[in-house]
Amino acid sequence: MRNYEKITALYERLSRDDELQGESNSIVNQKKILKEYAKKNHLENIIHFTDDGISGTQFDRPGFMAMMNGVNQGNIGCIIVKDMSRLGRDYLKVGQCMEILRQKGVRLIAINDNVDSFYKDDDFTPFRNIMNEWYARDTSRKIKSTFKAKGESGKHTGSSPPYGYIKDKDDKNQWIIDEKAAEVVRRIFHLTMDGKGPYAIARILEADKIDIPAYHQQKLGYGLHQSKVFEYPYRWCSSTIASILKKQEYLGHTVNFKTRKHFKDKKSKYVSEDNWLIFENTHEPIIDQETFDNVQRIRGNVKRYPDGWGEYHPLTGLMYCADCGSKMYVHRTSNYKNIPYYTCSAYTKVPCGTLCPSAHRIKAEAVLNLIQSTLQDIKKSLDEDNEAFLHSIQNEMEESEKMEMEKKRTRLIDSKNRLQELERLMCRIYEDMILEKIPNNRYEILNNQYETEQRELSKEIDELEKAIKRYEKETDRAKKFIRLIERYDNFDELTPTIINEFVEKILVHERDRKGSQTANQKVEIYFNFIGNYEPPKEELSEEEMQKLREEEEKERERKDKLHQNYLKRKANGKQKEYEDRYKARREEKKQEKLKSLKRTGIPVSEYIKNIKKTKMIYNS
Numbered sequence: 001m002r003n004y005e006k007i008t009a010l011y012e013r014l015s016r017d018d019e020l021q022g023e024s025n026s027i028v029n030q031k032k033i034l035k036e037y038a039k040k041n042h043l044e045n046i047i048h049f050t051d052d053g054i055s056g057t058q059f060d061r062p063g064f065m066a067m068m069n070g071v072n073q074g075n076i077g078c079i080i081v082k083d084m085s086r087l088g089r090d091y092l093k094v095g096q097c098m099e100i101l102r103q104k105g106v107r108l109i110a111i112n113d114n115v116d117s118f119y120k121d122d123d124f125t126p127f128r129n130i131m132n133e134w135y136a137r138d139t140s141r142k143i144k145s146t147f148k149a150k151g152e153s154g155k156h157t158g159s160s161p162p163y164g165y166i167k168d169k170d171d172k173n174q175w176i177i178d179e180k181a182a183e184v185v186r187r188i189f190h191l192t193m194d195g196k197g198p199y200a201i202a203r204i205l206e207a208d209k210i211d212i213p214a215y216h217q218q219k220l221g222y223g224l225h226q227s228k229v230f231e232y233p234y235r236w237c238s239s240t241i242a243s244i245l246k247k248q249e250y251l252g253h254t255v256n257f258k259t260r261k262h263f264k265d266k267k268s269k270y271v272s273e274d275n276w277l278i279f280e281n282t283h284e285p286i287i288d289q290e291t292f293d294n295v296q297r298i299r300g301n302v303k304r305y306p307d308g309w310g311e312y313h314p315l316t317g318l319m320y321c322a323d324c325g326s327k328m329y330v331h332r333t334s335n336y337k338n339i340p341y342y343t344c345s346a347y348t349k350v351p352c353g354t355l356c357p358s359a360h361r362i363k364a365e366a367v368l369n370l371i372q373s374t375l376q377d378i379k380k381s382l383d384e385d386n387e388a389f390l391h392s393i394q395n396e397m398e399e400s401e402k403m404e405m406e407k408k409r410t411r412l413i414d415s416k417n418r419l420q421e422l423e424r425l426m427c428r429i430y431e432d433m434i435l436e437k438i439p440n441n442r443y444e445i446l447n448n449q450y451e452t453e454q455r456e457l458s459k460e461i462d463e464l465e466k467a468i469k470r471y472e473k474e475t476d477r478a479k480k481f482i483r484l485i486e487r488y489d490n491f492d493e494l495t496p497t498i499i500n501e502f503v504e505k506i507l508v509h510e511r512d513r514k515g516s517q518t519a520n521q522k523v524e525i526y527f528n529f530i531g532n533y534e535p536p537k538e539e540l541s542e543e544e545m546q547k548l549r550e551e552e553e554k555e556r557e558r559k560d561k562l563h564q565n566y567l568k569r570k571a572n573g574k575q576k577e578y579e580d581r582y583k584a585r586r587e588e589k590k591q592e593k594l595k596s597l598k599r600t601g602i603p604v605s606e607y608i609k610n611i612k613k614t615k616m617i618y619n620s
Contacts, residue, residue, distance in 0.1 A: 006077030008043040009067050010034040013051045013086045027052050030082050037111055043078055056089035059097075064088075068097070071104055078107040084115060151256035154279040160222050162249050163213035164286050167222070175283040178220070182286045184210055188244055189287055192295050195314050195496035198238035198245070205236045212236055213244075245295055252285030253278050290480065294528070298500055313340050314496040315364055315506070321346065322507040322524065324356040330364065340364040342508065358510045362521060367506060368494055370523055375491040375502065378533075382485055393478045393530055405468065412464045419457050426450050477529035484529070504528050513559060 012030040027050060038046050051063040059065075070076040079101065081087050087110070088094045101108050101117070108117045151157045155173050164185040165175040184205070191201045215233040217223030248255050256277045260269055301317025312330070319328035319342050326346035332338050341363045346355040381389045426447060433443040484501060491498065509522040526532045540548065569575035 006045065007070060007075055008038055008046045008078045008080065009049055009070065009076050010038065010046055011049045011063065011067055011079060011081050011086060013056060013061070013063070014053065015055045030086070033082055033111065034080050037109075038080060043080070056085060056087075059088060059090070059093050068100070071101065071106055074104070076106055078109065080109045080111065082110070083112040084110045086110075148257075151277060154254060154282060156254055157256045160217065160224065162247055163217065163244065164250065165283070166220060177284055177286060181213070181216055185244060185250060185286050188241060189291055189295055190497070192245060192298060193291065193497045193500050195312070195500065198241035201241050202236035202238050206234050209234045210236070213240065242299075245299060248278065248292075250285065250287040251280075251289060251292055252283050253280050254282040290484070294500055297504065313364055314499050315342070315367060318499070318503055319367070319506050319508060321356060321360050322509040322522075323358075323360070326356060328360065328362075328508060342367070358514060360508050360510050362508050362523070366521075367508075367523060371499065371503060371506075371525060372491055372494045374525060374534075375485075375494075375498075379485055379488070379491060382482065386482070390478055390482060393481070393533065408464050408468055412461060412468065415457050415461050415464070419454065419461070422450050422454050422457070481527065481529040502527055504531075519559075 010031065012027050012034065014027050014030070031048060031050075034048075035046065038044075049063040049067040051061040054061045067076065067079065071079075084094065087097065098108065098117075109115065156175065161167060161175045164178055164182045166178045168174040168176050188201055188205075191204065196204070211219070211233055212230070212235065214223060214225045214228070215230045218225055218228070218230070244250075256279075258270065258276055260271050298317065316330050317327070320326070321328055321344040324344065324346050326344055328342040329345050330340050330342055332340050341361055343359040343361050344356045347353060347357075347359045349355050378389075429438065429443055429446050429450075432438045433440060438446075488498070504526045506526070507524040509524075511519040511521040513519040524532050566575065569578070
């Protein structure tokens with residue numbers, strides 16, 4: 001394309017900050033100035049490229065990108081701007097842009113800055129670009145200080161309230177509940193309490209054709225997506241559900257400074273929770289504190305969904321090995337029995353038995369029955385004598401938790417002292433390395449070890465301080481537990497919601513006699529608010545105690561005899577023959593069942609679902 005046929009690009013840009021400077025920077029005024037200059041200097045074939053309301057620190061501006069696309073294609077011969085700050089306020093990127101224009105032979109004119117690359121190179125232009133960036137930086141700093149003052153005063157700093165709230169018409173700084181959206185928020189929390197994960201909740205809301213938050217806010221006339229066209233207005237994402245479940249705003253709190261922006265890219269980046277500023281009880285809550293805390297605990301307990309069985313077991317995430325502290329995961333016996341049981345996750349890690357000495361295997365049904373009977377006993381004791389029950393819980397909590405808190409306080413002091421000691425050690429080995437008392441490689445090894453220990457101690461100190469603070473704050477936990485119990489008439493049915501409301505964690509010990517299905521196995525249930533609680537047992541007379549000891553001794557002798565017989569069969573090979581015959585019979589019955597299912601045309605997966613629905617067990 002010949003030079004006289006090329007386009008003369010007139011570029012105008014206005015940001016929100018520039019609007020504060022008055023009419024002189026307006027898009028209309030810029031267009032007038034550039035058009036008059038082009039006409040006066042006989043620059044023809046003009047086309048306007050405009051970016052309105054976009055910061056000069058961003059270079060993905062639509063008008064700017066369209067203009068640079070024309071430059072790269074060789075269609076533009078000259079670019080005219082009011083001043084260099086219109087082109088951008090990042091001196092590095094403006095410099096790169098000017099170099100591209102030079103290489104493409106494109107003339108650059110900045111009228112007010114007296115810049116014209118056709119006649120001469122202006123040595124002051126790079127410094128002018130730096131000053132333009134400094135202006136953007138200074139403006140950003142002023143805006144940040146204004147937002148900081150607003151945020152520190154307890155006012156909301158967000159442009160729009162979260163899903164579930166709307167701004168009060170009379171007072172824009174006050175949030176009021178949007179009942180339609182708030183009901184969805186409550187439903188999300190209740191579904192989580194019922195054991196549903198974010199993905200499952202998203203599918204439920206989508207099936208019920210519930211508007212996604214952005215679409216709902218658009219219909220109300222607020223939010224960040226006013227001009228967006230929603231192709232799928234009911235398609236919820238699991239990340240949206242997870243974000244809703246973490247928002248402390250639903251407790252009635254104002255949470256400021258959760259994100260931070262850089263003046264160049266304008267992109268929000270999340271900061272650590274330590275930098276948040278929280279003002280409590282500033283607006284009406286949607287979710288109560290107990291439900292919120294339970295949901296955070298449930299979300300913190302990672303679920304494991306067994307392959308091929310679909311739904312997770314309601315105890316998953318609550319079961320822990322009493323010996324090694326690892327989580328226990330659910331397994332289900334094969335051959336269509338579908339009987340869930342839990343084993344220690346550390347036991348099976350290769351090499352098996354090194355991280356934990358045994359599997360601590362226990363049937364899920366036994367744990368569920370224990371939880372149910374304990375809650376029923378507590379409910380019975382509460383109905384008989386409320387005050388006596390409250391007094392017994394408080395006494396037990398004071399004794400156990402006082403000792404536990406003393407241990408944590410002692411550990412906190414030791415950890416802080418060790419942290420200071422590590423700092424001194426790191427300074428000392430650094431000096432030794434500088435003075436060549438120790439080689440560099442030795443210094444790096446020690447320094448890495450100390451840094452790793454520092455990080456672990458800092459994390460532990462933070463957790464200990466939170467636990468101590470929570471203990472000192474929660475003085476009426478026994479009363480909270482009683483109020484929770486009183487919400488239920490009975491515990492004839494144990495739902496996932498009840499389990500998640502009452503149970504904090506469950507510790508499972510190994511059986512007294514490993515391999516015996518009838519052996520005693522200790523299980524500790526830690527309830528929310530009150531911790532480990534066991535209903536008082538009925539005191540037995542001396543004669544009853546003696547009789548019980550005799551029965552236990554007879555049972556122990558019987559089991560010893562059976563075990564000796566098992567060892568003899570194992571030694572002479574009879575046990576192996578029995579196991580092979582049993583395995584063959586089981587496999588034969590399994591194949592017969594599969595053939596019968598194929599003849600009826602029922603898929604195996606559907607058969608398993610039917611068993612679960614009707615609560616039938618196929619005896620192989």
